[in-house]
Structure formats: C-alpha cells, structure tokens
Amino acid sequence: MPPSPYIGRFAPTPSGFLHFGSLVAALASWLDARAVGGRWLLRMEDIDPPREAPGARDAILQTLERYALTWDGEVVHQSQRHEAYADVVERLFRQGLAYACTCSRKQLEDYNGIYPGFCRDAGHSRDGAAIRVRVPELSYRFDDRVQGPFEQHLGREVGDFVIQRRDGLYAYQLAVVLDDGWQGVTDIVRGADLLDNTPRQLYLQELLGLSQPRYLHIPLIIQPDGHKLGKSYRSPPLEPDQATPLLLRALRALGQAVDPSLIGATPAEVLEAARQQWRPEAIARQMTLPEADLR
Known part of the structure; x- marks a missing residue:
C-alpha cells in the first residue's frame, strides 16, 4: 500500500x-x-x-x-526560519498589502481586539513599528471536522492584523501559514x-497562493x-x-x-x-x- x-x-x-x-x-x-x-x-x-x-x-x-x-x-x-518570514513581510509591504503601525496598546484598548485602521493610510516608516496586513471586507468560512461550519468577517470582526511585531518578532499568524x-x-x-x-490564516493562504489544509x-x-x-x-x-x-x-x-x-x-x-x-x-x-x- x-x-x-x-x-x-x-x-x-x-x-x-x-x-x-x-x-x-x-x-x-x-x-x-x-x-x-x-x-x-x-x-x-x-x-x-x-x-x-x-x-x-x-x-x-x-x-x-x-x-x-x-x-x-x-x-x-x-527560530531558524526568520529569513523566510522576512522575505514575505518585505514583499507584502512593497506591494502595499501591508503597512507600518505605530499604535500603542493603550490606543487600542477600547476596541475589543478589532483594529480600527488608524495607521492604514498614514504611510509610517517601518522603523520601530509593527507591520499589519490589510484585510478585505469579506467573510472567510471553512468546515471544521469537529466544530462544523465556522465563519468570520475579517473587516468587522478582526481588522488589519499584525504579521510582525514592533520588537521585530514575527507573529504566529504569518509563521504558521508559511511553515504549514x-x-x-x-x-x-x-x-x-x-x-x-x-479565517486570518485562510486569508494569508489565499494572499500567498498556498493550499488550504483541512482542519x-x-x-x-x-x-x-x-x-x-x-x-x-x-x-x-x-x-x-x-x-x-x-x-x-x-x-x-x-x-x-x-x-x-x-x-x-x-x-x-x-x-x-x-x-x-x-x-x-x-x-x-x-x-x-x-x-x-x-x-
């Protein structure tokens, strides 16, 4: 077999x-x-x-x-895959699909974890800033083998999310998608x-041309x-x-x-x-x- x-x-x-x-x-x-x-x-x-x-x-x-x-x-x-992560962050930033964000936690504490887009069109330098990926005003849905159908509207329920932190460390969402x-x-x-x-990972898979796994x-x-x-x-x-x-x-x-x-x-x-x-x-x-x- x-x-x-x-x-x-x-x-x-x-x-x-x-x-x-x-x-x-x-x-x-x-x-x-x-x-x-x-x-x-x-x-x-x-x-x-x-x-x-x-x-x-x-x-x-x-x-x-x-x-x-x-x-x-x-x-x-x-920890040995930083170069691969850096290449993708650079590409997304260069294509205008990601941007620098200087928002502090205090600025965002009243938004229940949903990014309000303060830095979306600010054109900040990447120096000392976090990098967020732009999300579409779309829902992403999948059928989980145990939990059943799950759907989330990225724009309304998440907002643009971080793919590289202000301290330079790469975010889980980016690393897990690239490594899978x-x-x-x-x-x-x-x-x-x-x-x-x-749903955030489904969007990154789509953005980067990667196959969607079963969950x-x-x-x-x-x-x-x-x-x-x-x-x-x-x-x-x-x-x-x-x-x-x-x-x-x-x-x-x-x-x-x-x-x-x-x-x-x-x-x-x-x-x-x-x-x-x-x-x-x-x-x-x-x-x-x-x-x-x-x-």
Missing part, C-alpha cells in the same frame, strides 16, 4: 511543559495521521523567546518520546482555542471548576512514568473506545491499538472531564 499523501503536524510552543490538554491534541493529531498511513511532523514554534520556559524545548521532545508519539524527519524550529505551506501540511489537528484564528479543532478541556485546562491554570506537566494511564485517559477524552486489557500495555501498544480503531467522528464538540481524569 503506497503512503498516504496526508501530512499532519504537532507544533508546540516552548512557553511551558506539555500538560494533559497538550497530550489530547498531540494524540489526536498523531492518530489522525497514522490511521491513514500519513506522515506526522514536529515543529517547535519558538518565535517568542521572552515567553520561553527554560528547558521546555528538550522536555517536550523527551515527553513525546516517552509517550511513543514518534515523528517523521527532523524537528523544525521556527512550506512543509506541505494537508491536515491540521489542534485545539479549539485557535478556531477563530483560522479539525479539538475542544478545550473544561475542568470541574469551569476553568480551561492549560499552561496558565493548574495544569501539571505530564509525568514520564504515567504514559500508559494518561494515554488511555486522553483516548477516553477523545471519545475513543478503550480496551481494558490495555491498562498494562506499553505506550507503543496503546497507540497501535488506538491507531487501528481511530474514529475522529466520535470526538465531541465540547469536553468536560471529571477530576480523576486530570491527574
């Missing part, structure tokens, strides 16, 4: 260690690729050094290995916290106290010696059938059994776990 053209990826940010929510997203992404014989790439989204946690990069790689979530090829680091295109990613499986970022946004895990599971709130790092029980809990969170005989299995055996029975249609649009499944 020839390899599937499916190319998936997992792209953690080294601002902290992997937690249970990270595991659920990584596992879903890995299974979705492996179930069809596809490739699964690993990309370190390390474009924001001030937010990085010491030791997080190595810890992420070691955790994935302990949990048998093996990847194909070399790990790509976005460069790596030939066909399917993106990630957390639903990024769902409303997707599957895993619902965020809501804890019994109503808080979302994440790095910022009571989400302990994954324990290396708990790989099998945590993989089984992650499978249950994804709505997958779990054979009781796998309790004593190795992580690799759990993953192989799950790969053979992967049913993405079983993933719920919302996910709330009992306290026991968060430990």
Whole structure:
C-alpha cells in the first residue's frame, strides 16, 4: 500500500511543559495521521523567546518520546526560519498589502481586539513599528471536522492584523501559514482555542497562493471548576512514568473506545491499538472531564 499523501503536524510552543490538554491534541493529531498511513511532523514554534520556559524545548521532545508519539524527519524550529518570514513581510509591504503601525496598546484598548485602521493610510516608516496586513471586507468560512461550519468577517470582526511585531518578532499568524505551506501540511489537528484564528490564516493562504489544509479543532478541556485546562491554570506537566494511564485517559477524552486489557500495555501498544480503531467522528464538540481524569 503506497503512503498516504496526508501530512499532519504537532507544533508546540516552548512557553511551558506539555500538560494533559497538550497530550489530547498531540494524540489526536498523531492518530489522525497514522490511521491513514500519513506522515506526522514536529515543529517547535519558538518565535517568542521572552515567553520561553527554560528547558521546555528538550522536555517536550523527551515527553513525546516517552509517550511513543514518534515523528517523521527532523524537528523544525521556527527560530531558524526568520529569513523566510522576512522575505514575505518585505514583499507584502512593497506591494502595499501591508503597512507600518505605530499604535500603542493603550490606543487600542477600547476596541475589543478589532483594529480600527488608524495607521492604514498614514504611510509610517517601518522603523520601530509593527507591520499589519490589510484585510478585505469579506467573510472567510471553512468546515471544521469537529466544530462544523465556522465563519468570520475579517473587516468587522478582526481588522488589519499584525504579521510582525514592533520588537521585530514575527507573529504566529504569518509563521504558521508559511511553515504549514512550506512543509506541505494537508491536515491540521489542534485545539479549539485557535478556531477563530483560522479565517486570518485562510486569508494569508489565499494572499500567498498556498493550499488550504483541512482542519479539525479539538475542544478545550473544561475542568470541574469551569476553568480551561492549560499552561496558565493548574495544569501539571505530564509525568514520564504515567504514559500508559494518561494515554488511555486522553483516548477516553477523545471519545475513543478503550480496551481494558490495555491498562498494562506499553505506550507503543496503546497507540497501535488506538491507531487501528481511530474514529475522529466520535470526538465531541465540547469536553468536560471529571477530576480523576486530570491527574
């Protein structure tokens, strides 16, 4: 059987260690690729050094290995892709599709995250300024494999958005689109916290002549106290010696059938059994776990 053209990826940010929510997203992404014989790439989204946690990069790689979530090829680091990002920013700026913005956070704090266009036609120099891409007065829509249809009007609901920050660092929206295109990613499986970022990425894909991947946004895990599971709130790092029980809990969170005989299995055996029975249609649009499944 020839390899599937499916190319998936997992792209953690080294601002902290992997937690249970990270595991659920990584596992879903890995299974979705492996179930069809596809490739699964690993990309370190390390474009924001001030937010990085010491030791997080190595810890992420070691955790994935302990949990048998093996990847194909070399790990790509976005910190080594600055030249590619710079070329695109320069091209968009030269074509008039992007412009320099000197607005401060204080100036924008009353606009609910929607850029009002203060600098759109100001003609500012790029020195010490952020770079925003001009958005059309259009809606962008896609069908998510779990969340269903999603639509957002870029002009009314987002406004021109930043592709390079005032401090010179490149924005997530630009880097993720360029790297997914460069790596030939066909399917993106990630957390639903990024769902409303997707229309901006669809626009950049269109602007840059890149193919649109399929999307599957895993619902965020809501804890019994109503808080979302994440790095910022009571989400302990994954324990290396708990790989099998945590993989089984992650499978249950994804709505997958779990054979009781796998309790004593190795992580690799759990993953192989799950790969053979992967049913993405079983993933719920919302996910709330009992306290026991968060430990």
